[in-house]
Amino acid sequence: MPLHKGPQHDERPVSVNPFLGPANPVGDMTEAPPKHRLPDTPMAPSTAYQLVHDELMLDGNARLNLATFVTTWMEPEAGRLMAECRDKNMIDKDEYPRTAELERRCVAMLADLWHAPDPAAAVGCSTTGSSEACMLAGMALKRRWSGRAPARGARPNLVMGVNVQVCWDKFCTFWEVEPRQVPMEGERFHLDPRAAAELCDENTIGVVGVLGSTFDGSYEPIADLCAALDELQERTGLDVPVHVDGASGAMVAPFLDEDLVWDFRLPRVASVNTSGHKYGLVYPGVGWVLWRDADALPEELVFRVNYLGGDMPTFALNFSRPGAQVVAQYYTFLRLGRDGYRAVQQAARDVARGLAERIGALGDFRLLTRGDQLPVFAFTTADDVTAYDVFDVSRRMRESGWLVPAYTFPANRQDLSVLRVVCRNGFSEDLADVFAEDLTRLLPGLRRQPRPLTHDRNAATGFHH
Numbered sequence: 326m327p328l329h330k331g332p333q334h335d336e337r338p339v340s341v342n343p344f345l346g347p348a349n350p351v352g353d354m355t356e357a358p359p360k361h362r363l364p365d366t367p368m369a370p371s372t373a374y375q376l377v378h379d380e381l382m383l384d385g386n387a388r389l390n391l392a393t394f395v396t397t398w399m400e401p402e403a404g405r406l407m408a409e410c411r412d413k414n415m416i417d418k419d420e421y422p423r424t425a426e427l428e429r430r431c432v433a434m435l436a437d438l439w440h441a442p443d444p445a446a447a448v449g450c451s452t453t454g455s456s457e458a459c460m461l462a463g464m465a466l467k468r469r470w471s472g473r474a475p476a477r478g479a480r481p482n483l484v485m486g487v488n489v490q491v492c493w494d495k496f497c498t499f500w501e502v503e504p505r506q507v508p509m510e511g512e513r514f515h516l517d518p519r520a521a522a523e524l525c526d527e528n529t530i531g532v533v534g535v536l537g538s539t540f541d542g543s544y545e546p547i548a549d550l551c552a553a554l555d556e557l558q559e560r561t562g563l564d565v566p567v568h569v570d571g572a573s574g575a576m577v578a579p580f581l582d583e584d585l586v587w588d589f590r591l592p593r594v595a596s597v598n599t600s601g602h603k604y605g606l607v608y609p610g611v612g613w614v615l616w617r618d619a620d621a622l623p624e625e626l627v628f629r630v631n632y633l634g635g636d637m638p639t640f641a642l643n644f645s646r647p648g649a650q651v652v653a654q655y656y657t658f659l660r661l662g663r664d665g666y667r668a669v670q671q672a673a674r675d676v677a678r679g680l681a682e683r684i685g686a687l688g689d690f691r692l693l694t695r696g697d698q699l700p701v702f703a704f705t706t707a708d709d710v711t712a713y714d715v716f717d718v719s720r721r722m723r724e725s726g727w728l729v730p731a732y733t734f735p736a737n738r739q740d741l742s743v744l745r746v747v748c749r750n751g752f753s754e755d756l757a758d759v760f761a762e763d764l765t766r767l768l769p770g771l772r773r774q775p776r777p778l779t780h781d782r783n784a785a786t787g788f789h790h
Contacts, residue, residue, distance in 0.1 A: 385728050388756070391746045392730040394539070394573055394603040394701075398751035403656050407608065407649035415451070415648040424648040427655040432615060434658055438579050439588040439597055441617055447589075448622050449615030450641055451601075451651050455572040456492035457642050458598035458614035461626075462568045463496040465596065465616065466531040468623040469566070475528055484524045484565075485533035486516030487735045488540045490572065493533060502530065508736040514538065514693065515545045518553040525557060531566045531595070536587055537574030540734060541694045541745070542677075542701025544574055547587035547594070554593055566595035566621075573699050575599035576606075580667040581674060582698075595621040601654045604670065604699075606661070606750055611650035669750050673700035677748040680757045689768055693743060700748040705741060714777040715744045718764075721771065725763045 358364070358376050387397040413421045415428070428451050436447035452458045463483065470481050482503035485493055489506075497504040505524045507516045515538045525532065532554065534547045547569055554565050569575070569587060576599050578585050588597060594617065601611035616622040627640045661669065677696025681704070685692045689710055696702040705715055719731035734741045748757070 386726055388751060389726045390728040391748075391752070391760075392728045394600070394747055394749070395609050396602050396606055397749065399606070399608055399653065399657075400660070403607075403653050403660075406656055407653050410649040410652045411647050413648040415646045415651060421648060424652060428648075428651045431613065431651065431654050431658065435599070435613055435615055436589075439575065439615065441589045441615070443618070446618045447615050448619055449613060450639075451654075452598075452612040452614060452641055453643055453646060454602060454610045454612040455490070455570070455598050455600040456495070456612075458600075458612040459490075459492045459568075459570060460496050460499075460642055461614050461640065462596045462598055462616075463493070463500065463502070463530075464626060465622050466566060466568060467500060467502060468626060469595075469621075470528070470530040472623065479528045481528050481530045482524075482526070483530055483533065484521050486521075486535065486538075486545065488515050488538045489533060489535060489570065490539055493570075505529075506736075509734060509738040512693075514541050514734065514738070515543055516550070518546060518550040521550060522553040522557045525554070525563060525565050527563060529563070529565050531568055534567055534569050534587075535574075536569055536571040536578060537699040537701075539573075541703040541743070542696065542699035542747075543694055544578070544582075544585070544587070544698045548591060551591045551593040565593075567591070567593045569594055569597045571597050572600045572612075573603045573701075576601075576604035576666070577670050577674075577699060580663065580670050589617045601650065604673075604749075605654060606657050606666075606669065607650055607653045609650070611654055670700070673748045673750060673752070676700065676752060676754055676757050677702055677746070679754070680746065680748070680761060683761045684764065687765065687768065689772075696746075696748065701745065703743045703745045705743045712774040712776065713771040715742045717771055717774070717777055718744060718767075721767045722763065725767075727760060727763065 387393075390397065410424065413424055415421075415424065431451065432447070432449040433444055435449065436444035441447040450461075452461065466483070467481055475481070480501075480503055482505050483493070483497060484505045485507070487506040487508050494504060496502065507520045507524065509515070510517070515535065521532050532550060534550050535545045536547060537544060547567070551567055554567065558564050571578075571587075575588075575597055578587060588594060596614060596616045598612060598614040599605060601607045601613055602609040605611070605613075622640070629639075674696060677700035681692055681695045681702040684690055684704055685695075689707055690704045691707050693703040693705065694701070706713070706718075715731040719729050722729045729744050729746060731742065731744050733739055734743065746760075
């Protein structure tokens with residue numbers, strides 16, 4: 326049945342059954358829904374649902390999205406708990422004290438997992454994700470620096486690798502901090518500890534180390550970074566703290582790389598953040614930030630609010646948000662335990678390493694990483710491949726439903742363009758087989774091209790957090 330188009334509506338018809346007769350008390354849906362103004366009258370819940378549902382069918386399949394680090398599958402029981410808690414305001418700890426207690430337990434569990442000297446003394450909170458967590462950690466670093474009475478007019482700076490996530494650039498812009506970035510060099514795709522130490526001075530508020538670079542999945546050498554800063558302090562007296570951005574790796578390394586020292590076992594590490602909605606295995610959005618003790622989080626950043634009848638300390642940037650994700654995080658901690666997390670993360674790493682090996686064996690590609698740190702690997706075309714580039718591969722894989730980001734590395738490796746595959750819980754060996762088969766199937770056509778065809782690189786799947 327053709328749909329009539331109104332003059333102010335989108336020309337594109339919407340696939341929806343018209344609800345006729347008494348089942349639809351607000352009348353027939355004979356037009357595409359308005360896009361730029363509220364409709365004049367209500368519509369039946371089933372009609373509104375179907376309109377939105379049908380439009381969302383045009384989104385990509387989240388399970389085939391190998392660009393995102395974000396969790397795309399949880400057990401039905403977790404979904405039910407989240408539905409039961411979505412109306413609870415996380416900030417209202419007086420009205421929802423048990424939800425607040427679950428948040429406190431999660432912080433204590435993470436403090437223990439990350440080897441805080443006294444887990445009971447560690448302080449932390451949930452956030453909407455790692456970006457907010459990084460902002461809070463950066464604010465604490467800056468406030469501690471300002472408490473050291475810097476010279477009048479001094480400008481604070483933050484040292485980090487050029488591979489950091491964009492939230493750190495935002496932090497430096499929002500809080501007027503000079504970013505000092507260590508560029509990539511050769512086959513080193515993340516921060517160099519000695520180069521980072523050389524950029525520090527009396528106005529350095531801290532150094533950011535990344536446990537799991539989003540560019541290639543590699544861990545930065547946090548222990549070596551702390552050692553370089555220890556040497557700097559011996560020479561100059563400068564005591565520069567470290568924040569570990571463990572958005573992904575802080576929920577992988579404790580289970581798969583237990584001998585790797587990167588966390589609060591290093592006295593110079595003042596704070597750590599992670600994304601509960603990445604390898605913490607919770608739907609978005611939840612993150613966590615912890616400080617080793619109360620001294621690392623200046624008291625003036627903690628606000629005490631008389632809210633709805635209770636005295637409530639808060640140091641998050643956001644205020645109202647649902648408690649569902651925090652509840653889901655606690656559920657996942659209970660559900661999996663250490664052994665369960667170890668099994669899930671090991672399975673993801675096994676899939677990543679196996680798929681990387683198969684791609685490397687094709688001969689058309691060169692692996693930069695192999696999925697043996699984060700379950701993530703990056704690869705580029707081999708030196709003798711001239712008929713196509715990584716952007717062509719990304720475009721062609723998208724035709725089969727796969728979202729594989731293609732992007733160019735930052736300074737000093739802008740010459741290097743890569744593809745990256747993120748293997749998450751739910752991306753099984755079977756799906757990896759299908760991915761490898763689809764990639765293998767399109768190679769003959771790509772090899773016959775006279776030259777790379779994706780001239781507009783903005784049209785290719787871009788870099789994703």
